[in-house]
Amino acid sequence: MAYFQKVPAKNKQGYKWKCTEEGPRNPATGKRTQITRRADTKKEAAFKVEETLKEIRIYNGQAYNKDILFKDYLPDWLATYKKNAVKENTYKLHERNVQKKILPLICHMKIKDLSPTHYQKIINKLADQENSKSTVEIIHTTLSNAMNKAVSLEMLSKNPCSGVTIPNKAINQIKEDDDLEYLSKDEVISFLDAALKENWNYFILFKTLIDTGLRKGEALALQIPDLDFSENKIKVYKTLNYDVLDIDKMFGPPKTETSYRKILIDES
Secondary structure (H helix, E strand, O other): OOEEEEEEOOOOOOEEEEEEEEEOOOOOOOOOEEEEEEEOOHHHHHHHHHHHHHHHHHHOOOOOOOOOEHHHHHHHHHHHHHOOOOOHHHHHHHHHHHHHHHHHHHOOOEHHHOOHHHHHHHHHHHHHOOOOHHHHHHHHHHHHHHHHHHHHOOOOOOOOOOOOOOOOOOOOOOOOHHHOOOOOHHHHHHHHHHHHHHOHHHHHHHHHHHHHOOOHHHHHOOOHHHEEOOOOEEEEOOEEOOOOOOHHHOEEOOOOHHHOEEEEOOOO
8 A cells, every 4th residue: 555745855945745655575585675756746656656666576577467558568578588588580570579560459458458359359450451361370379478478477367369260361262273373494594694693692592592492591591611512411500590790699590400401402
């Protein structure tokens, strides 16, 4: 319960309101804490105390109340439970989904207010925004993962994202063979010729991708020691972490365990 006291203002005439409230126990020492803040009005002082308590409880990883907003919960979930727990590119994917796709729709909603019906409508809206089915599935994975953690923290009794149906806009479309287009051999040769004229590095990258089926991150991570000229093989054991300038963090493990492999390449 908050305690209010009218106190002299520092360094000027007049008074301010001081609000004091019991805070959570220190997780290391078990000692009780008190949070005190001053402001011109009771309401402002109480607001400052509540904001400080939220920060402390988030920092301590506590499920402090069910009124937490998505704009507060999701960034903390990323920083606390995903940073350095998943691969760098996976973390960036979660972060992009949160900032660009999820928060614009539910930023100021309390996590306790997200119902399965409301969530289904959110998924339907994402599907209507020219997102592919696979993109919507990835966004759903991010939020469902976050809500599973909220359940384990006893902030929620169950995950409202469970049982959602991912719309498939292409389900009623008739596909014909003509819908699937591939480059012919001559077109591949023309494409590589154009790449070579534009930039030799482009030519090498695209020829490697075409000849080996490597993921682009795997191809961009290749270095001279990865090339076995005696057996004509490329060793794949790392991938490029995009947008990372620190050389020590530039490479990460490939997507899956089966991605570790050696690929046979021809003489050319």
